[in-house]
Amino acid sequence: MAKTFPAITADLNEFIQAQPLFFVASAPLSGTGHVNLSPKGLDCLRILGPNRVAYIDLTGSGNETSAHLLENGRITFMFCAFSGPPKILRLFGQGATVLPDSAEWGELKPLFPDYPGMRQIIVADIARVQTSCGYAVPLMEYVSERDTLIRWAENIGEEKLISARAEKNVTSIDGLTTALGASSAPGSA
Numbered sequence: 040m041a042k043t044f045p046a047i048t049a050d051l052n053e054f055i056q057a058q059p060l061f062f063v064a065s066a067p068l069s070g071t072g073h074v075n076l077s078p079k080g081l082d083c084l085r086i087l088g089p090n091r092v093a094y095i096d097l098t099g100s101g102n103e104t105s106a107h108l109l110e111n112g113r114i115t116f117m118f119c120a121f122s123g124p125p126k127i128l129r130l131f132g133q134g135a136t137v138l139p140d141s142a143e144w145g146e147l148k149p150l151f152p153d154y155p156g157m158r159q160i161i162v163a164d165i166a167r168v169q170t171s172c173g174y175a176v177p178l179m180e181y182v183s184e185r186d187t188l189i190r191w192a193e194n195i196g197e198e199k200l201i202s203a204r205a206e207k208n209v210t211s212i213d214g215l216t217t218a219l220g221a222s223s224a225p226g227s228a
Contacts, residue, residue, distance in 0.1 A: 044168040046089035047130070051168065054128060055086065055118055059181050063094075063161070064115040065107035065134075072213040075103035080184055085150045090165045092116065092130060093137075093147055097188055098156040098200050098208070105136040105159060105218045106211035114163050122181065125173035134163035136218035156192030156200050158208065159218065 044051065055061075059080060066074040084094045096104070108114060114134035120126040137143045137160040147160050192200060209220030 041169055041171045044170075047086060047092075047165065047168055048089075051128060051170070052086050054120070054126065055084070057123075058118045058120070059184070060119075060121075062117040062119075063104055064117065065104045065113060067107055067211070067213055067215055068111050069213065072215075073103070073211075075101075075107065075211075077104065081154065081189075082152055083154075085147075087162070090132075091162070092132075092165060093150070093160055093162040095148075095151040095154065095157055096159045096161050097154055098158045098192060098204055099188070100207060101212060102158075102204075102208035102217040102219060103211050104134075104161060105208075106213075106215035106220075108134045108136055108161070109218050109221060110215050114161070116163070119176045120173055121176065121179040125176060127171045127173040127176065129167075129169045129171075130163070130165045131167040131169070132163040132165040134161055136160075137162055138218055138222055140222070154192070155189060155197075158200075158204055 061079050061084060062076055063079060064074065064076045066072065079094060084092065086092055104114070112133040112135065114132055116130040118128040137147060144160065204219060205223070209217055209223060211217065
């Protein structure tokens, strides 16, 4: 049975902190655009307040969330209990991309581990918090974090990461501009 809350309660905060994995969903306004759903691991999520969360986003092969947030701001986070009592938690909100050259980056960046390849921080103001049963979510045993993305970023170095972002992270697969693309456009501040 689904329950809604106006904010992230202390119990829900504890549940979030216990999950080694969460998912982020976003979508363009276009009915023919691609819905994006990304898994997130590592120690990358922070609860900034009862209605505000943020996660550090590392360089990857795409940048769909940033493009969707720039276009319409919609974002959903989902946490599933893969151990213990069944539960699914969704956070619905409006998000924004914080880039390294912004003042807000200086405030938020110290909250996160210093991972190689950090390209942006996604911040979301949460308007709806909802739990549901999770009865069909399988029980699974957590083994460890993967270090593949961290090792990849360390191995190619910051200069090549900047080139990779310029090549693959300035537009979405639907051709929408990301915050990174908007900040690097001629005439942008």
